[in-house]
Amino acid sequence: MTEDWCSNPSGFGTTSSAQSDGWGSASVSYDSNFDFSSGSFDSRVKSTNSEFGTSLMKVDWNSSNLTPFRKNFYQEHPDVAARSDLEVAKIREEFSMTVQGPHTLKPIMSFEEANFPEDINRTISAKSFKKPTNIQSQAWPIALSGYDLIGIAQTGSGKTLAFVLPGIIHINDQPKLKLGDGPIALVLAPTRELAVQTSEECILFGKSCGLSTLCIYGGTNRAGQLREIQKGVQFMIATPGRLIDFVETGALSLKRVTYLVLDEADRMLDMGFExxxxxxxxQIRPDRQTLMFSATWPREVQGLAHDFLVDPVHITIGSLELAANHNIRQIVEFINEGQKPERLLAGLREVIKERTKVVVFTETKRGCEMLSKNLTDRKFPATAIHGDKTQIERDRAMADFRIGKFPILVATDVASRGLDIKDINYVINYDLPTNIEDYIHRIGRTGRAGAKGTAVSFFTEKNARLAKDFIEVLKEAQQKIPEKLYELVGSGSYGSANSRYRNRSPRRF
Known part of the structure; x- marks a missing residue:
């Protein structure tokens, strides 16, 4: 592939073809309030979210007789204990890691130093993992010691196992579930895709320990999930909407939860789930252990952490600036709206030759469906995932994409987080998102786990307000910056695309 990722790159401002060509034009309104947990669109989702659970009464935990439970399972390995403060500082510098809080334990450098039970070690060996990721090396000692934890790390950093493995050990020490008991460990996730991905890791590592795991989310058979709940579940992964539905109707109790994880906390707040x-x-006992993971650290997430966590250890992996994965080559192409279809076809013809996977992002659900259909009509092996698809359709699309039956996945932002497929080499932003933060999450679908990737973005006149943010992201990642971006900033036409993050303290994704 050339630097331009395919031949004959289009220029900005050249002759445009018709805007409404059946490929999903930009005139379709953006469904910014799609409720990912229920799978249905509701233009009032943020106000509707606040109405969920109105019948739930706040539990008076002071008058409750809470059974004591154990939190600390950590046994420091002799090699870890022997590390000097200077050695620890060098490790953290190498890992681009900062640690703050009252319990800053030393990081581990190998799976042996984690002192996991043999059942977990066998599964780790079977997966051929070489060593802990940066977030795992520091999160495991903290979580296994029973302390509350805040983890700020980019997607694809291995944070799922950072909380899953300590959760399994925590569960194994608890008394067996009684009839009517709810879960012991609970993970809240913003989307069905992320919830399913997390549950797969829980099942993989938990089955050798005999743990029961259940993933619950909207848009699928409620009765089937209810039957599994009634059987008794130790490790539960849930989206907020479906979970609160079961709790509010009395089908599920959270009083046994002693290990709580808030995953992708910033995303859940952006979606109005606070x-x-x-x-x-x-509904969860206050003496629980709570872990929060997030890609960014805005004030809203800080407020949630302040209210829910007690003396947490705060781990940040990466730069304190908003940044993209440096393993991703970012290419910006200036193009007119009507030129997108043929430009996409030209690029895909070359990408398909490489026998790789590619994700194409669109702005709307309607545009996603139209683009997927048009690619299929032109004999491109494409499938689609968006919020109007049923869960069965989405699961089938993801399965076909994973095995390469359809190596082209057309998607809305429902796939911008939680999509962890290692061999995605290309991300194409057919439509750019409305802010740079979502752009970074999108392109993070490639270049995962140390691999290289390429992100191509079709930049049109309507995206001019993203110019300044694009320059900052490209500069930080040491990428080529098109002169056109500087021209847009110089003309003052870039506006303030990232205004909703102006008061935040951004972190690396």
């Missing part, structure tokens, strides 16, 4: 999260946590 009222639901607060109502869910009100």
């Amino acid at each position: 009222p639901q999260i607060r109502k869910i946590v009100s």
Whole structure:
């Protein structure tokens, strides 16, 4: 592939073809309030979220007789204990890691130093993992010691196992579930895709220990999930909407939860789930262990952490600036809206020759469906995933994409987080998102686990307000910056695309 990723790159401002060509034009309104947990669109989702769980009464935990439980399972390995403060500082510098809090334990450098049970070690060996990821090396000692934890790390950093493995050990020490008991460990996730991905890791590592795991989310058979709940579940992964539905109707109790994880906390707040999260946590005993993971550290997430965590250890992996994965080559192409279809076809013809996978992002669900259909009509092996698909359709599309039956996945932002497939080499932003933060999450679908990747973005006149943010991201990642971006900033036409993050303290994704 050339630097331009395919031949004859289009220029910005050249003659445009018709805007409405059946490929999903930009005139379709952006469904910014899609409720990912229920799978249905509701233009009032943020106000509707606040109405969920209105019948739940806040539990008076002071008058409750809470059974004591154990939190600390960590046994420091002799090699870890022998590390000097200077050695620890060098490791953290190498890992681009900062650690703050009252319990800054030393990081581990190997799976042996984690002192996991043999059942877990066998599964780790079977997966051929070489060593802990940066977030795992520091999160495991903290989580296994029973301390509350805040983890800020980019997607694809291995954070799922950072909380899953300590959760399994925590569960194994608890008394067996009684009839009517709810889960012992609970993970809240913003989307069905992320919830399913997390549950797969829980099942993989938990089955050798005999743990029961259940993933619950909207848009699928409620009765089937209810039957599994009634059997008894130790490790539960859930989206907020479906979980609060079961709790509010009395089908599920959270009083046995002693290990709580808030995953992708910033995403859950962006989607308007804060009222639901607060109502869910009100049903969980206050002496629980709580872990929060997030890609960014905005004020809203800080407020949630302040209210829910006790003396947490704060781990940040990476730069304190908003940044993209440096393993991703970023290419910006200036193009007119009507030129997108043929430009995409030209690029895909070359990408398919490489026998690799590619994700093409669109702005709307309608545009996603239209683009997928048009690619299929032109004999391109494409499938689609968006919010109007049923869960069965989405699962089938993802399965076909994983095995390469359809190596082209057309998607809305429902796939911008939680999509962890190692051999995606290309991400194409057919439509750019409305802010740079979502752009970074999108392109993070490639270049995962140390691999290289390429992200191509079709930049049109309507995206001019992203110019300044694009320059900052490209500069930080040492990527080629097109002169056109500087021209847009110089003309003052870039506006303030990232205004909703202006008061945040951004972190590396």
